[in-house]
Amino acid sequence: MHILFLHSNYPAQFGEIAANLVAQHGDRCTFVNERVSGDQQGVKCVTYRPASGATKQTHFCAATFENQIWRSHAAAESVAQLFRSNGALAHDRPDLIVAHSGFVSALFLKEVLPEVPVVGYFEYFYHRYNSDFDFRSDLPPQSELSAMRLQARNAMLLLDLHHCEAGYCPTDFQREQIPAEYQPKLQTIFDGINTDFWKRDASLSESHATQRMVAGVTIQPYEKVVTYVSRGFESMRGSDQFLKVADQVCKKRSDVRVIVVGEDRIAYGGDARFTDGKTFRQWVIDNNDLDLSRIHFVGRVSREELIRVFSVSDAHLYWTVPFVLSWSMLNAMSCSCPVIASNTAPVQEMVRNGQNGLLVDFFDIERWVECVLQTLESPPETQRMGSNARQTIEQNYCLTSCLDKMRSLYQNVRMR
Known part of the structure; x- marks a missing residue:
């Protein structure tokens, strides 16, 4: 053919x-x-x-x-x-x-x-x-x-x-x-999703006894890693919500490091109508009191490096308005990441709350922070959800x- x-x-x-x-x-x-x-x-x-x-x-x-x-x-x-x-x-x-x-x-x-x-x-x-x-x-x-x-x-x-x-x-x-x-x-x-490619690098996820370097970020053995991936930085992907959650999580736990993958541009939506010539990310930073000392913006990375990012992730966060789903969320699931995602369509088709991830109201910052902290404090539960996420991709979306x-x-x- x-x-x-x-x-x-x-x-x-x-x-x-x-x-x-x-x-x-x-x-x-x-x-x-x-x-x-x-x-x-x-x-x-x-x-x-x-x-x-x-x-x-x-x-x-x-x-x-x-x-x-x-x-x-x-x-x-x-x-x-x-x-x-x-x-x-x-x-x-x-x-x-x-x-x-x-x-x-x-x-x-x-x-x-x-x-x-x-x-x-x-x-x-x-x-x-x-x-x-x-x-x-x-x-x-x-x-x-x-x-x-x-x-x-x-x-x-x-x-x-x-x-x-x-x-x-x-x-x-x-x-x-x-x-x-x-x-x-x-x-x-x-x-x-190519599950033969998108899979967790065990050498990184199991090496918590040693210092790790991923996407230019040094991770100490005792540190927990929260990840966020988006092509651009815009309201449609909840980038502003994410920064607020990441800031609060870092303030509540001194051992958390956050890796943010994506370019400082608006890929979707019309955020430029109110940002006064700034990128949406800069507009969010300027309008909120955020501590960015442990929030690392690493820009765009290769697919191979993104696997390394997912492999060290203890909690992967994903927001979207009802719109086209990002491949990054499913790639993260394929890499056995514990995913915490907005309770919006079409995320609800892939993520089953409490089974292969957690679903949270898009706007409920307090609940997001609670879910992230619970995930970081429960390694066995985190591993179970990550394993189930991988299984979901293998069975339905490979x-x-x-x-x-x-x-x-x-x-x-x-x-x-």
């Missing part, structure tokens, strides 16, 4: 999947994206370059759609050149297109390869109320124009939902955000089982 993957980025959700399809099933995979070209682990990567995009004259509410059109047109032209040049034969063309509906769309590929069915990957459908948009009611509200833009952001998603043959979402929560008339087209299939579900979907759509 020859599968053409389409995404604005690489490897994103499809890179590891494509490489495994090539290695384990002998499939051919072409990955059309905006960044990487050439052979990548047996996957043929082809780039596209948008000729233009939204400008200052583009209406604020239309900018996302304008950029999607330019990217999708460029992707279609790149695919047309790939399969129409040099007298390419029909058997060189893909049997299936798998496309992420977000920054780019497979809509125009239907014109280039009209006979090839499309499976859509739908990450998030936006809603005005009871959603990520209005969840942080404790912060300055979004503008009316931003609310209008939110509705318009679904335009390309709706086109992709209408035109695809089938699709999937990574969690039930994300699938349930899709309009009801399209949900029968969709399955829930998670992206998959790459092998998710890949089998994806390939079954791909084959079924191809044979229609």
Whole structure:
């Protein structure tokens, strides 16, 4: 089977999947994206370059759609050149297109390869109320124009939902955000966690008798480690809540060291509307009396170093508003971390309170502090939850089982 993957980025959700399809099933995979070209682990990567995009004259509410059109047109032209040049034969063309509906769309590929069915990957459908948009009611509200833009952001998603043959979402929560008339087209299939890679480094987790160095942070034998991981530092991932909790935990226990992984930027949401030109992290620090002496911001780290961070973690903290789930939480669970997470969707699908982690109200700082302290004071209970977390990933979210579900979907759509 020859599968053409389409995404604005690489490897994103499809890179590891494509490489495994090539290695384990002998499939051919072409990955059309905006960044990487050439052979990548047996996957043929082809780039596209948008000729233009939204400008200052583009209406604020239309900018996302304008950029999607330019990217999708460029992707279609790149695919047309790939399969129409040099007298390419029909058997060189893909049997299936798998496309992420977000920054780019497979809509125009239907014109280039009209006979090839499309499976859509739908990450998030936006809603005005009871959603990520209005969840942080404790912060300055979004503008009316931003609310209008939110509705318009679904335009390309709706086109992709209408035109695809089938699709999937990574969690039930994300699938349930899709309009009801399209949900029968969709399955829930998670992206998959490579449990052979994401596993605890026993040499670090069992070496409490010696000093350890992780992500540039020196950890003394007697110290407990609390971890937090996020691509950026924003309110949608509860970064402000985390700092308040970490500060109080450090004040109550002198043997705690906190490692924070992620960049000092806003990756999601509109926090810049009220931070007066500062990063959200700096805004939080400036507006709270925090002792940061044992809270270490280590920036972005490699995947290998992140495993080392998880391997020394005695408590991993994770917040999210109802939105797309971070891979980092599941990677932490795969590394047998005791996870304390916000009691929000879609976290509730993975974390069972008291079994493989703890769930806490997003805003209840006092309860968060209690749960962290209890976790740090109960090593046997911590080990039990971490072991159960690993088992949850192995049984339900490992790459092998998710890949089998994806390939079954791909084959079924191809044979229609």
